[in-house]
Amino acid sequence: MIEVKNLTKRYGKLLALDDVSFTVDTGEVLGFLGPNGAGKSTTMNIITGYISSTSGTVTVDGSEILAQPKQTKQKIGYLPELPPLYADMTVRKYLEFMFDLKRVRLPKQAHVDEVMRLVGLEKHGKRLIKNLSKGYRQRVGFAQALLGNPPVIILDEPTVGLDPQQIIEIRKLIKSLGKKHTVIFSSHVLSEISATCDRIIIIAGGKIIADAKTDELSQVLAQEGQLLLTVDGSLADATAELQKIPGVLKVKRTGTQGQLSVEFKPGEDVRRAVFSAMARIDCPILEMKAGGDSLEELYLKLTAKAKGGKA
Amino acid sequence: MGAIFKREMSGYFNSAIAYVVLAVYYFFSGMFFYLYCFYNNSASLSYVFANMFYIIMFIIPVLTMKTFSEEKRQKTDQALLTSPVSLIEIVMGKFLGAFCVYALCCAIFLVYGVVISFFAQPQWTVILCTLLGILLVGVAMIAINIFISSLTESMVVAAVIGMAVGLFIDTMGYLISLVPVDWLSAVLEKLNFLNYYTNFTYGILSIVDVMFYLSVTGLFIFFTVRVLERRRWS
Numbered sequence: 249m250i251e252v253k254n255l256t257k258r259y260g261k262l263l264a265l266d267d268v269s270f271t272v273d274t275g276e277v278l279g280f281l282g283p284n285g286a287g288k289s290t291t292m293n294i295i296t297g298y299i300s301s302t303s304g305t306v307t308v309d310g311s312e313i314l315a316q317p318k319q320t321k322q323k324i325g326y327l328p329e330l331p332p333l334y335a336d337m338t339v340r341k342y343l344e345f346m347f348d349l350k351r352v353r354l355p356k357q358a359h360v361d362e363v364m365r366l367v368g369l370e371k372h373g374k375r376l377i378k379n380l381s382k383g384y385r386q387r388v389g390f391a392q393a394l395l396g397n398p399p400v401i402i403l404d405e406p407t408v409g410l411d412p413q414q415i416i417e418i419r420k421l422i423k424s425l426g427k428k429h430t431v432i433f434s435s436h437v438l439s440e441i442s443a444t445c446d447r448i449i450i451i452a453g454g455k456i457i458a459d460a461k462t463d464e465l466s467q468v469l470a471q472e473g474q475l476l477l478t479v480d481g482s483l484a485d486a487t488a489e490l491q492k493i494p495g496v497l498k499v500k501r502t503g504t505q506g507q508l509s510v511e512f513k514p515g516e517d518v519r520r521a522v523f524s525a526m527a528r529i530d531c532p533i534l535e536m537k538a539g540g541d542s543l544e545e546l547y548l549k550l551t552a553k554a555k556g557g558k559a
Numbered sequence: 560m561g562a563i564f565k566r567e568m569s570g571y572f573n574s575a576i577a578y579v580v581l582a583v584y585y586f587f588s589g590m591f592f593y594l595y596c597f598y599n600n601s602a603s604l605s606y607v608f609a610n611m612f613y614i615i616m617f618i619i620p621v622l623t624m625k626t627f628s629e630e631k632r633q634k635t636d637q638a639l640l641t642s643p644v645s646l647i648e649i650v651m652g653k654f655l656g657a658f659c660v661y662a663l664c665c666a667i668f669l670v671y672g673v674v675i676s677f678f679a680q681p682q683w684t685v686i687l688c689t690l691l692g693i694l695l696v697g698v699a700m701i702a703i704n705i706f707i708s709s710l711t712e713s714m715v716v717a718a719v720i721g722m723a724v725g726l727f728i729d730t731m732g733y734l735i736s737l738v739p740v741d742w743l744s745a746v747l748e749k750l751n752f753l754n755y756y757t758n759f760t761y762g763i764l765s766i767v768d769v770m771f772y773l774s775v776t777g778l779f780i781f782f783t784v785r786v787l788e789r790r791r792w793s
Contacts, residue, residue, distance in 0.1 A: 259793075296641040300791045318643040332638035334566070336573055348562030349642045392638070 249274040249430045250295065250400060255304035257290050257454075264290045265301070266454040272447075274399075277426035279441030279462075280434035282451040283551055288434040289329055291451070292404050295432075296326040308400055322350070325398040329405050331389025335378035339369055339388055342377060343395065352396035359395070367391045367421065382409045390418070394425075401425055403433035407440060419444050438547050452551040473497075473514040475522065475538060479506045481531030489529050493521045506534070560648040560655075563639070567656025571622075577660050580618045584664040587614045592671050602679035604671060605760045608689045612729060612753060615697055620721025622660055623704040624714040626653045627783070632712045640791070646784045654705055654780060661697045665690060685762035692759025695772035699752075700725070702779035709786045728752045 250272040257265040265287045272278050280288050293299045295306050297313045297320065306313050313320045334342055343360045352359065364370050367387040372380070377388060386406065393401055403422070407415045422444050425431050435441050441448055442462050450458040458465070479486050483501060490499045490510055495518050498511040512518045519536065526533050571577035588611065595606040630636040639649050668690050675681040703724060708717040731751050738744040748754065752775075755768040 293637075298637055298640050298791070318645070321641055322643040324641070326637070326641045328634065328637045328641075330634045330637075332633075332635040334570070334635055335633075336570060337566075341569070345562055345566050346638065346642075348565070349638070349644060351643055 249276075249309055250432070251305075251307040252291070252295065253305045253307075255291065255294060255306070256302050257287075257294065257299075258302045264454055265294075268304070268451070268454070268456055270449055270456065270459060272430055272432060274430055275426065275428075276447060277422065277431045277433070277445045279445030279448045280432055280451065281436065281438060281441050281448055281547065282434075283436060286452045286551075287454040288451060289404055290454075292326070292402050292432070292434065293328075296324050296402055297321055298326075298328075322396075323399050325393035325395065325401045327389045327393040327401075327403045327406055329408075331385055331392070333377045333385055333388055333392075336376070338374055338376055339364070339380070340373035342388065343391055346392045347395050350396050354396065363391045363394045366394060368417065383411060383414045386410060386414075386418075390421070398429070400430045401432075403431070405434055405436070407435065407437070415440070450547060450550055457550050473512050473516075475510040475512070475519065475536060476502070477508040477510060477522070477533060478503075478535035479508060479526060479531050479533055481506070481529070483508065485529050486526065486531050489525045489531075490522065493518055493525055495521075560644070560652045563644070563649055563652025564655050567626075567653055568659060570625075571656065571660050576621065576625075580622055580660060581664055584614055584618055585667050588667055588671075592674075596671075596675065602675050602681060604668065604675070604681075604686055604689065607671070608668075608693060608760050611693055612696065612725075612756075615693075615700060616725030616729060617722060618664070619657075619661065619697065619700045620704050620707075620718045620725065622657045623653075623701055623708050624718040624721065625708070626657065626705050627709040627787075628711050628714045628717045632714075640787075646787050647780075649787070650705065650780055650783050654701060657701045657705065658698060661701060662694060665693055665697065668693075682762065685760075688762045688764050689759050691764070692756050692768070695759075695769060696753075696756050699772045699775040699779075702776040702783075706779040706783045706786070709783045 252271070253269050255265050255268040256263075268287070268291060280291070282288050290299070294301045295308070295313070297317055300314070308320050309323050311320045311323070334345075337345065340360065343363065344356065347356055347360060361370070364373060367390050369384070369387055369391060372384060377385065380388065386409065390403075390406065393403065406422070407418050410418060419440065422431060422433060426444075426446070433441075433444075442465075445462055447461050448458070448465060449456055483506060486508065487499045487501075490496055490508070493512075495512045495516040496510055497513065500509045500511075501507070502509045510518070510522065519538075522536070523533065588607065591607045591610050592604070595601060595610075596604065627636070630639065640646075668686060672681045672683065672686045704717070704721040707721050707724065708714070711717050711720075731747075732753065735744050735747045735751060738747060755771040758765050758768050
């Protein structure tokens with residue numbers, strides 16, 4: 249659906265994107281992850297045609313943004329980092345304006361109603377945008393991106409500044425969109441991306457440093473050779489017992505509430521053995537998870553590596 | 560283009576801008592009308608028209624100052640530039656919006672003509688010809704000021720520069736007369752913006768004058784499109 253090839257962008261001397269390539273399949277929800285200033289917004293701005301790349305091409309559903317800008321833009325709904333809202337318009341007037349601007353060929357009133365219902369704005373049509381709170385503005389921006397049911401939806405940090413309740417709602421919305429649309433959304437919050445996306449691309453310093461299915465990434469972590477345990481009982485006994493398990497290399501206390509970290513040979517699954525060992529000494533396991541701080545840690549490792557590589 | 564034009568119009572009329580501009584234009588043109596026509600017992604609107612540039616100079620920068628500067632500052636240009644509309648359509652939509660408000664300002668001269676007709680026979684051909692002239696001057700000034708607005712992110716800067724340019728245009732004739740080199744002043748005289756307006760006030764419709772203002776308009780609309788395009792590449 250979306251094909252990005254060898255994208256490079258320079259702002260003067262600054263190299264914002266360095267030879268980025270990836271493809272997104274129809275119906276896929278792609279998470280774009282990276283620290284601030286990694287090139288997430290730049291990539292999205294290039295895909296949507298807001299800015300042009302220094303070199304490289306973007307093809308959306310067979311049409312190229314530079315060769316056929318109108319056709320390509322019609323296929324994309326875009327929510328930029330800062331929703332492009334006119335403060336002096338009411339929610340409904342604004343959405344009707346965007347409807348006309350995008351040359352949507354659907355029954356206008358019905359479609360605007362439908363989109364407003366989808367993002368939970370149905371009661372706020374008559375309010376001026378300048379009087380809306382940040383969360384509601386974000387929803388208006390979201391609604392604007394959905395107008396015309398574009399096959400591709402691109403969302404730049406859609407959950408920033410929202411309260412937890414709203415974040416959950418927006419995530420649900422993104423998930424439901426993934427059924428009919430191809431979605432790319434960016435965030436620097438990892439848990440958010442792993443909860444909503446089929447696939448994750450991690451970008452740092454203008455380069456892609458990881459591109460994998462979400463579950464694959466978790467599997468990679470499971471083989472990283474670390475288990476995090478919380479047990480109820482004597483930590484000394486538990487440590488001694490754990491060290492007896494074949495394959496376990498090191499056991500460390502990581503907290504005061506019975507948290508232990510178990511390092512083992514990569515590739516070996518010691519979880520069953522850990523369970524029976526703890527059962528034997530009557531030391532119930534309250535929590536067990538793989539791979540340190542899960543994705544968060546991998547993310548930090550990867551971005552640190554990318555930075556090290558650059559320096 | 561239609562959507563942008565509609566949004567511009569609602570922007571003007573939902574805020575105070577359109578009303579303030581209309582009120583200022585009507586007030587000062589009315590004042591000139593009173594002074595030159597009633598006070599001096601004249602049925603000719605020529606002197607009124609001759610002085611209108613002083614008002615145009617101030618109101619057009621106010622009309623156009625927001626067009627692109629504010630879009631850029633609020634990042635709403637992202638919505639325009641990622642929508643399936645071309646740059647020329649965006650510029651033309653904004654241009655037409657400003658032009659319509661300006662045309663509404665100038666329409667007051669038709670009222671003055673009618674007022675005169677109560678006392679004397681107004682020279683309708685001269686009035687209509689001058690009205691066309693003042694519309695053309697305005698059109699060119701709108702294009703110049705939209706271009707200025709596209710260069711900055713601050714609408715205040717856009718307005719101040721626009722007014723400075725207006726003042727420069729107004730004093731151009733005087734400045735050119737100070738140039739000591741004959742051929743240079745002759746060339747500059749050809750560029751003297753307001754020279755091409757004088758004929759209209761006499762009721763003379765010359766294709767050269769019309770073409771001059773339309774060329775300036777076309778040129779600055781083209782420049783504005785180029786500025787927007789360049790921004791994408793930088």
